[in-house]
Amino acid sequence: MFLRNCWYVSALAPEVTRFEPLARRLLDEPVVLFRTHDGAVAALEDRCPHRFAPLSMGRMGRDTIACGYHGMEFDRRGRCVANPTQPGETIAPHACVRSYPVCERHGLIWFWPGDPALADEAAIPDYWYYDHADWDTDLQYMHVAGNYLLLLDNLFDLSHINFIHGDVLGSSDRASDMIHNTKSTDRGIVDQWLSPASPLVPGWAAIVNDDWAQGDIDFWMDMHWEAGSNMMLDVGVMPVNGERSRGLQIMSLDGLTPETATSTHYFYGTAQSYRRNDRSILAFWAKAQTYAFLQDKRMIEAVQASMGERWDILAMNPVINKGDRAALQARRILAKLIREEEATPAAA
Ligand code: FES
Ligand SMILES: [Fe+2]
Known part of the structure; x- marks a missing residue:
């Protein structure tokens, strides 16, 4: 399993x-x-x-x-x-x-x-910014009463931010404008989302008040995954068609550790180096992250409750949207690795 x-x-x-x-x-x-x-x-x-x-x-x-x-x-x-x-x-x-x-x-x-x-x-996945002097970092823990792959689905299909987190991180009227691309990496998958040329949503407007962010901005989210279930979100806002290095970048960590088939230890964190000595950025983002993850937790626990004791949503013939592509790819890779491992007696 x-x-x-x-x-x-x-x-x-x-x-x-x-x-x-x-x-x-x-x-x-x-x-x-x-x-x-x-x-x-x-x-x-x-x-x-x-x-x-x-x-x-x-x-x-x-x-x-x-x-x-x-x-x-x-x-x-x-x-x-x-x-x-x-x-x-x-x-x-x-x-x-x-x-x-x-x-x-x-x-x-x-x-x-x-x-x-x-x-x-x-x-061990390289969350290098947690050991770098130029980055402010934060780590937290949350228990979620849902299968760990439901969290993986949630983190990969970031179209959900416009609905579950519409009040702080997204906006439902921009859901169809997001450009989405999935790629393999040497250690897993990266799923890239770009919301081009749009005004800052409230969560970002609270921490970015620089001149370049007064009009439209580009908003990016790159979600990385490595088997078994460690993820990293590289997310930020930057001038339209500009360089990421000129914008505000937040690096996040998501460690999804199965507790049981239907519950997960969720370790998450955030890091920023935009204004090194401005603790307010990290403090705000860490609070916003927990606020958003509590919204996710509520939804994932409701999904698990609707699945009962079953843990594999794919065995229940769900509808698949385009946003599910990366999660499906990761689930396929993981299932193959588990099959191979279980066929090797010494590995168990
Ligand atoms: S149960 Fe542990 S010493 Fe007896
Ligand atoms: Fe979320």
Whole structure:
């Protein structure tokens, strides 16, 4: 059901501490995340091998987590290093829990649910602006009670901004004017939207008051996707037929991590370098982004509710619009990768 040999976002970096374990269901598996005393992150199966108590109900040691039921202690590799109710006895070899490869990057904790031998950190999507001194950045989290591919559909078919977000980001009377183009990239797909020569919509007018933006502007949105389900939106406004570098560019991050078949951990963020020391741009945009994503969440949860327990909308014969092109392409690529992976026993 899910692609396993790829990186997913499991948490915002500050959510994972050495003081309190974080329980999070990822790809329908219970996982506990914590840090050891040196700040290294661990991700373990959240199920003690003794009586299956969630380890996340236990307590943190210097470099271990101790089960809250009978005290067995596990290190960051998932090995049991102490069993206090059995003094003097050898610890059974199967007294261990699965540990997952993790990597802290771009302010996020990345998680690899597949074959540990294949976990290559070079495959983590490059959200470079989160590590660049010239960019102001922000990261947030939202839970969505809908299949993660419904979020992918939503992010790719940006014609929806003129309807769901018509009050801040779009306008329904310009929906048919948008120029739309889908391309393959070396790591996935980019879907490009351009709304040419039109006045700023309210959300942008609040942060761009430069001379060039007083009349019509060009508005672009490039949505990038990499398998499994990490996306990046390059969005901005610029002088008509001008250079993007002369406009205001916002880079966004969207990490869609399946919680279950019908729910998603949505990690998102925004970054700007237009006026480096003007925190008001990022503050406004981050607020607008959350406002808009709450509108999306409401719609996606209603869509999932109308699908019931079913998670694959394509199996339900939906009508396909032109705006669905990129999402369909991504879903096809993903389905093929999952089929290939499931046909390779070592990968699961
Ligand atoms: S259930 Fe964990 S030590 Fe008994
Ligand atoms: Fe949206």
